[in-house]
Amino acid sequence: MVDTMALLGRYFGVSIRAQLQYRASFLLNATGQFVNSGIEFVGLWALFDRFGHLAGWTFAEVAFFYGVVNCTFAIADALTTGFDRFGSHYVKTGDFDRLLLRPRPAALQLAGHEFALRRVGRLLQGMIVLAWATSALDIPWDAARVALLTLTVTGGIAFFVGLMVLQATLCFWTTESLEIMNVLTYGGVETAQYPLSIYHVAFRRVFTFVVPLACIGYFPVVAVLGVDDPLGTGRVFQALAPLAGVAFLGLSLVVWSVGVRRYTSTGS
Amino acid sequence: MPRSPLERLEARQGRPYTARPAAARGGQSDGESSMSQIEVRNLAKVFRVAERRAGLLGAFRGLVSRRMRDVHALAGVDFDIERGELVGYIGPNGAGKSTTIKILAGILTPTGGTCTIDGLTPWRDRRRHAARIGVVFGQRTQLWWDLPVIESFELLQRVYRVPEGLFASNRDRMVELLRLGPLLDTPVRQLSLGQRMRADLAAALLHGPKLLFLDEPTIGLDAAAKLAMRDFVRTLNREEGVTVVLTTHDMDDIEALCERIMVIGQGRILIDGGIDELRRRVGNERVLIVDFEEVLRLAALARELDGDGVRDVRVTGKRARIAFDAGVVAPAALIARVTARFEVHDLFVEHPPIEHTVADLYAEHGQGEA
Numbered sequence: 001m002v003d004t005m006a007l008l009g010r011y012f013g014v015s016i017r018a019q020l021q022y023r024a025s026f027l028l029n030a031t032g033q034f035v036n037s038g039i040e041f042v043g044l045w046a047l048f049d050r051f052g053h054l055a056g057w058t059f060a061e062v063a064f065f066y067g068v069v070n071c072t073f074a075i076a077d078a079l080t081t082g083f084d085r086f087g088s089h090y091v092k093t094g095d096f097d098r099l100l101l102r103p104r105p106a107a108l109q110l111a112g113h114e115f116a117l118r119r120v121g122r123l124l125q126g127m128i129v130l131a132w133a134t135s136a137l138d139i140p141w142d143a144a145r146v147a148l149l150t151l152t153v154t155g156g157i158a159f160f161v162g163l164m165v166l167q168a169t170l171c172f173w174t175t176e177s178l179e180i181m182n183v184l185t186y187g188g189v190e191t192a193q194y195p196l197s198i199y200h201v202a203f204r205r206v207f208t209f210v211v212p213l214a215c216i217g218y219f220p221v222v223a224v225l226g227v228d229d230p231l232g233t234g235r236v237f238q239a240l241a242p243l244a245g246v247a248f249l250g251l252s253l254v255v256w257s258v259g260v261r262r263y264t265s266t267g268s
Numbered sequence: 269m270p271r272s273p274l275e276r277l278e279a280r281q282g283r284p285y286t287a288r289p290a291a292a293r294g295g296q297s298d299g300e301s302s303m304s305q306i307e308v309r310n311l312a313k314v315f316r317v318a319e320r321r322a323g324l325l326g327a328f329r330g331l332v333s334r335r336m337r338d339v340h341a342l343a344g345v346d347f348d349i350e351r352g353e354l355v356g357y358i359g360p361n362g363a364g365k366s367t368t369i370k371i372l373a374g375i376l377t378p379t380g381g382t383c384t385i386d387g388l389t390p391w392r393d394r395r396r397h398a399a400r401i402g403v404v405f406g407q408r409t410q411l412w413w414d415l416p417v418i419e420s421f422e423l424l425q426r427v428y429r430v431p432e433g434l435f436a437s438n439r440d441r442m443v444e445l446l447r448l449g450p451l452l453d454t455p456v457r458q459l460s461l462g463q464r465m466r467a468d469l470a471a472a473l474l475h476g477p478k479l480l481f482l483d484e485p486t487i488g489l490d491a492a493a494k495l496a497m498r499d500f501v502r503t504l505n506r507e508e509g510v511t512v513v514l515t516t517h518d519m520d521d522i523e524a525l526c527e528r529i530m531v532i533g534q535g536r537i538l539i540d541g542g543i544d545e546l547r548r549r550v551g552n553e554r555v556l557i558v559d560f561e562e563v564l565r566l567a568a569l570a571r572e573l574d575g576d577g578v579r580d581v582r583v584t585g586k587r588a589r590i591a592f593d594a595g596v597v598a599p600a601a602l603i604a605r606v607t608a609r610f611e612v613h614d615l616f617v618e619h620p621p622i623e624h625t626v627a628d629l630y631a632e633h634g635q636g637e638a
Contacts, residue, residue: 003429010426018414098410100375102427103399109427264391265377266315 004108011112019117026117033121037070041129044193055198060136061225062194067130069192069217072153073185074123076160082113083164087171096263107165107256137225145224148239152224155242156216160185162245162252169252172259184211192217197230204231215244303384304348305479305511306372311381313342313367313535341367342378343535351478354505354512356526358519360630364535365515369481372513373403385479399428402472406484409464410471411456417467418452421474428475435474442470445500462493469500473510480504482514486521498524519622531626533633547625552594553579555618556602560586561611572609578602586613591620 019026044066048059082090090096090110099106139145167181188211196204196218207213222229223238319335342364349355359365370376371383374390374397383390390397404410411420425435443449446466451459459467465485472480482501486494502525504510516522522529522543529546531539539549566583573581577596582589592602599617606612 007426010423014412014415014419014423018412021414095408097370097375097405098408100394101373101398101403101410103395103429104427105395261377264375264394 007104008108008112012115015112015115016117019114029118030121030124033118034125035121037122037125041066041125054194056230057195057198060133061227063129063133064137064225065195065217065221066193067126067133068149068152068221069156069189070126071123071130072156072216073160073189074119074126075153076157076164077122078116078119079111079157080161080164081116082110083161083168085113086110086168087174091171091263100260100264106260107253110168111161139225148220149224151239151242152216152220155220155245157245158249159212159216159245160188162249163188165249165252165256169256169259172263188213195222212241212244212248215241303387305351305353305386306347306349306513307382307384308345308347308372309382311342311345311368311371311383312340312379313364313371313376314379315339315341340535342371342381344381345532345535345537347530347537347540349511349513351511352505352509353528354501354526355514356522356529357513357515357532358517358522358529358626359532359538363532365532366483368532369483369513369515373401373481374398399475400477400479402475402477402480404465404468404472404480404482404485406465406482406487409456410468411464413457414455416453416455417448417459420456420467420471421452424471424474430475434476438474438476439470442473445503446470446496462489462496465489465493465497466500469497473504477510479511480513482512482516484516485514486516486518494518494520501525519626523622531629533630538629538633543622546622546629547619549629551628553620554592554594554599555620556590556592556599556606557616557618558588558590558606558610558612559614560588561613562586564588564610569610573602573605576602 041063044062045059048054048062053059054062086096090099096106099109102109134141163181163185167185170181191199191203191207192213196207196214199207204214208215219229219233219238219241222233223235229238315338316336317339319337345364345368357365357368367376371378372385372390374394377391385397386400388397388400410424411417412423415423421439424430430438443452446469448466448470451463451467454463456464456467469485485501486497489497498521501512501514505512505525512525514521514525526543528542529539530537531546539546541549563586564583566581569583569588570581573590577593578590579593580589580591590602590606592599603615603617606615
């Protein structure tokens with residue numbers, strides 16, 4: 001485990017140095033990401049400026065949801081470039097064989113493919129929003145809150161990485177990176193920017209039990225905010241919910257290994 | 269490898285050229301028992317491929333219903349490879365060469381048969397197996413495109429968990445043998461193909477594997493780079509005792525390096541033996557080249573040599589090329605007949621180039637590029 005983390009760290013170190021060789025490209029990309037998600041947030045503000053609140057949620061509260069999910073996604077996104085390019089970059093060209101020839105799990109090597117430094121733009125933007133929301137809501141940062149927020153972000157990263165692993169796994173069957181998965185990744189981020197309670201009950205069920213997006217966003221964030229959940233869940237459930245993200249990643253990796261086995265038996 | 273140079277030499281000279289070498293050859297085990305390093309039995313691989321239909325309409329129909337077809341890439345392959353051997357594995361495109369290599373490397377699961385390499389089944393123990401072998405694909409690099417060569421090496425050290433001391437000594441040896449010193453700080457994308465291949469070879473050997481698979485290592489290289497590559501492979505095999513399995517389309521590679529050749533065609537091993545064995549199997553053709561003291565008429569010479577295994581006679585100026593079957597007429601007898609009749613200045617016997625031999629073999633088995 002320690003050894004694995006050390007290897008991943010090594011991969012990232014090398015990747016970051018390689019990206020910093022192209023400084024202008026990095027700065028433009030990161031700025032682009034920052035401005036892009038910034039404009040999105042301005043849209044959110046305009047909405048609240050006009051309507052005041054959303055089903056009982058204030059602008060600062062929704063900004064908090066927004067900040068958490070965007071920070072989470074930015075980190076997960078940076079970690080999964082290899083999975084994102086899996087179909088076009090590895091399966092089609094046969095480069096995946098190269099990873100299989102090495103004595104480490106292929107998923108680990110893919111994660112080490114590239115640490116996408118440019119995602120720092122989105123992360124920074126998310127953190128600024130989060131900082132503003134925190135001060136606007138006057139949240140007391142006690143140990144329990146810090147621990148829960150850490151768990152939330154960790155579970156969230158695991159969840160989004162799991163989605164990317166599933167997206168890559170589909171490439172064993174189709175070789176094309178399926179756009180359908182973007183519905184869950186980018187669509188998921190959009191969805192989780194708003195509190196779950198505003199959605200129709202069918203959506204709520206799907207995002208809790210099938211694709212546990214609410215477990216790494218809405219439920220624990222409600223606990224961090226210290227408000228009562230209009231959906232009636234308790235604090236213990238809210239605090240443990242992020243573990244669903246970790247379970248989701250575990251499940252994705254099982255499916256992934258089925259895909260790898262299929263690849264090694266069909267050779268394509 | 270507790271072997272002295274002398275023992276290695278003996279082992280090499282005593283190496284049998286048959287597909288199933290005699291079991292009784294102890295004394296050079298690797299602590300792994302006296303089994304061959306590679307044992308392949310009845311290996312089979314069937315691919316199911318969807319048949320494509322012609323045209324756009326066909327492509328759409330293919331979306332709905334697919335006709336599947338079985339392709340037998342390997343149809344029962346057997347061989348053993350001993351420690352320290354250097355084996356050439358050749359065959360026309362599509363004969364099953366890369367399928368075999370992929371199975372031996374652990375990245376493809378066969379449909380049937382067994383394969384044991386140093387006690388492991390490659391596709392079941394993929395990662396443990398990978399740590400013990402080196403693989404170089406001529407067409408594809410193992411290195412990171414944007415990184416200086418040395419950083420790729422250091423990353424591979426972590427990937428293969430090579431202890432610092434061993435890594436340093438392997439790296440220095442490779443840098444010396446492959447003359448990589450000036451290239452270490454150059455990003456891989458700026459290397460020439462020959463330089464990149466040298467770096468790739470080093471990368472595949474940093475963890476000190478005792479078995480190396482080379483898939484078309486000289487493809488696209490210029491003459492000097494090919495020679496350097498062959499020198500290196502020879503040194504590696506002779507001095508470090510590394511077992512090498514080499515696939516290639518370049519028969520000069522085979523002639524320069526391999527004591528043993530396996531020819532595969534239509535998923536089966538057609539020939540397994542030395543170069544002599546290969547030549548014997550496709551006929552004993554030799555060419556007698558004679559320089560006469562004076563210009564000869566073709567008719568006169570041809571009349572004199574008619575019959576008795578002589579296949580073709582050509583005359584240009586004072587020189588004649590006489591193709592004959594050494595199985596029918598002994599070279600010495602033919603030479604005696606020629607020298608008895610004509611004034612001969614000089615003569616020698618040639619083997620036909622091995623390309624011809626192999627092309628004949630492929631043709632015999634109804635395969636190969638036209």
